[in-house]
Amino acid sequence: MAAAHAGQTTQATIGDSEFDRDTAVTPREPGVYEAELSGGWTIAGAVNGGYLLALLGRALADTLPHADPFTISAHYLTASRPGPALIRTETVRTGRTLSTGQASLLQYDDEGNEVERIRVLASYGDLDGLPDDVRTAAEPPRMPPVEQCFGADDAPKGASPMGGFPIADRLMVKLDPSTLGWALGQPSGKGEMRAWFGLADGRDADPFSLLLAVDALPPTAFDLGIKGWVPTVELTVHVRCRPAPGPLRVAISTRNLAGGFLEEDAEVWDSADRLVAQSRQLARARLG
Template sequence: MTTAIRSEFDLGIALTGHPEEAGRYEAELGAGWQIGGGVNGGLLLAVAGHALSLEHGQHPDPVSISGYYLSASTPGPATVRTEVLRTGRGLSTGTASLSQDGVERLRVVASHGDLGTVDGEVRTSATPPQLPPPDQCIGVEHAPKELIEQAALLERFDLRLDPATVGWALGQPSGQGRIQGWFRLADGREPDPLLLLLVADALPPVTFDLGLPGWAPTVELTVHLRAKPAPGWLRVVHSTRNLAGGYFEEDAEVWDSAGRLVAQSRQLARAPRPA
């Protein structure tokens, strides 16, 4: 008898219910999901979203989820406590709090539904980013050594960046504040709604393309999920239009292999501090 190997992502968001406290779950944040000084914000949002998925039952998929990052998370045990605020016919809304050693790291408010039942009608003026084929893009294996040292999670990804948006890696940032490319997990796990929460925060910070290397910690991240993604590569674009007062916004779009816009996000992050 063989045992199925679980994806690193599934292990990264795995939860164990507490036998004596309803709505409480225990997690183990892995060192492989670190970026800069803490665990990646998208992975943390997926952990909290997973907990709320378990609470909502008939509404398993996050539809709109917002997280406020209160302190940097570190590898190790974490506790997620949830509260269901409302259960409706199409959506359920709740909150989640992720903490470590009694210190709250993340507070989330989210509405969950069932993306498998959404209306298939689409009216949009949005268009997917035009990218060279994945084999003509720049893989993680070509990333600068200092970037990999800051972002262990990149080794979990099969990320292929558009050569037109990686001038920053050669000391030639475009100044446009845009990075885009192809994404899938290195272990072959297919995308689903919880993975999209990670993907919304998976690319290098767009401040790299502004000539500002370094860690850009997230203050707040909101993700809107529009459909369940089809199997295969995801196309992802991150961009910013405004850096001011030491903070910048980062907008993301995630398109699936069928050419559908499956997730949109916006986050506010702190600009990297001068070395």
């Protein structure tokens, strides 16, 4: 499945992995948590939005009476940077099957002023308590086997935007060749991205790593011929069920680029062919 870190001999497990350590939060007082934003999850110096969402998700799981994120919406207000951060949470409502809370992540600027980076509103529940009844018209993405797809390690040096950034060393992302034309200077113009996804240390997916998965592929803007990174303005994720062990398949598409903004719709499928997460985000495309 995943390309392990150099020298690694055993597969990491849920609760004992780099991802778990880097998304850990430490309670300071009720509703207030300390965190350390790891530089290992950055792209061109920017902390990945999905990683940040997972970190905030853990703080809310500790605050609320339910443990699993069902839906979480984040507005990215200012760019986060590696280093210390403070998370403030608030319980909005608690019920028998769902509880709702909000959280803000804050850092300090160079003058020592408190700056809010992200604000989220989320509803939590118990994924294991959901009924098994599934009625869906959705189908898993058709993709070649993982060994026929391509990741940062397969590209010539400097040819892949995923390569050379710290986050690439922590992920197993193998892109469907049919969505890889942009890396060769031949974007299809369809606005599609599909890949096999996992954590590089072999840790299986859980609801919190799904929050990372929806925002870990190269932007669909690349397939539209737009260069440069695409900052997220707002991201909403729906976690539909607890993923089965094994690699995930992630399919992302955009249908409308207008006024310098585009939407990205993502689906995440597990090894049991279940749709385990969906998301939509609004992102800014830096044109020209």
